[in-house]
Amino acid sequence: MNTQPSAAQRTAFRAVSALRTIGPPRPLVLTLLALGFSALLLGRAQAGGSHYYPPVGNPVVKEECGSCHLAFAPSMLPAASWQRMMGDLKNHFGDDASLEPAVAAVVTDYLVSHAGDRGGRAYSEKLLRGVAAGSAPLRITELPKWVREHRKVPDWEWKHKEVRTRANCTACHVYAARGYYED
Numbered sequence: 001m002n003t004q005p006s007a008a009q010r011t012a013f014r015a016v017s018a019l020r021t022i023g024p025p026r027p028l029v030l031t032l033l034a035l036g037f038s039a040l041l042l043g044r045a046q047a048g049g050s051h052y053y054p055p056v057g058n059p060v061v062k063e064e065c066g067s068c069h070l071a072f073a074p075s076m077l078p079a080a081s082w083q084r085m086m087g088d089l090k091n092h093f094g095d096d097a098s099l100e101p102a103v104a105a106v107v108t109d110y111l112v113s114h115a116g117d118r119g120g121r122a123y124s125e126k127l128l129r130g131v132a133a134g135s136a137p138l139r140i141t142e143l144p145k146w147v148r149e150h151r152k153v154p155d156w157e158w159k160h161k162e163v164r165t166r167a168n169c170t171a172c173h174v175y176a177a178r179g180y181y182e183d
Helices: 009-019 027-047 059-066 079-086 101-113 144-150
Strands: none
Touching: 059 101, 079 101
16 A cells, blocks of 8 residues: 555645745635645545546446446447447357347447547546557457556466456456446
8 A cells, every 4th residue: 555645645735834834824725725625635536546437327328238247437448449349249259249229329329428539538548548549449458558457467366266257347346336446
C-alpha cells in the first residue's frame, strides 16, 4: 500500500501551511479552501480513479449481456469493436448469442454511444492507449494496457476453478460489476 500523500493532499497541506504563516485565517478564506478541497475530492470520487469504468446502465444491455457474463463497461472498447461484435453474435467467442433484431439494435446503440472513443472517452483513455485509431479489437484482454496490468499473474491462476478465463474479471476484482477494477 502506498503511504505517500497524493497530489491533492500535498496541495491541501501547502495551502493550510500558507494560511498559518499569514496569521489567523478569515472565515471567507477557510470557506473557499474547504470548498476547493471538497470539489477536488468529489471529482476524484466521481471519476473513481484510473481503474473505474462506468458499469452498464441500460437494463436491456445488462440483462442480455449479463445473463452469460459480466456486462462489460462499453468504455472498455472502441465503437468499431462493439459494432463488429454485435454484427456477428452467431459466433460470439464460440457461442451463438443471437438476439432479436430490435433488441440487438438497442444493445448496439447503447454500446456504441458509450464506447471508449465516444461517450465513455473520459474513462477509457489509459485502457485504449496503444490501440490504433480505427482498429476494432474484440477482446478487452488483448488490449495493451490490460496485458501490462496482468502480466505478473501466473498461468496457473488463470486456470483456477474460480477464474477459468481471463474475461472473468469478477473472480479477482470483486467490485467489477460496479465499475471498479482496482486490486
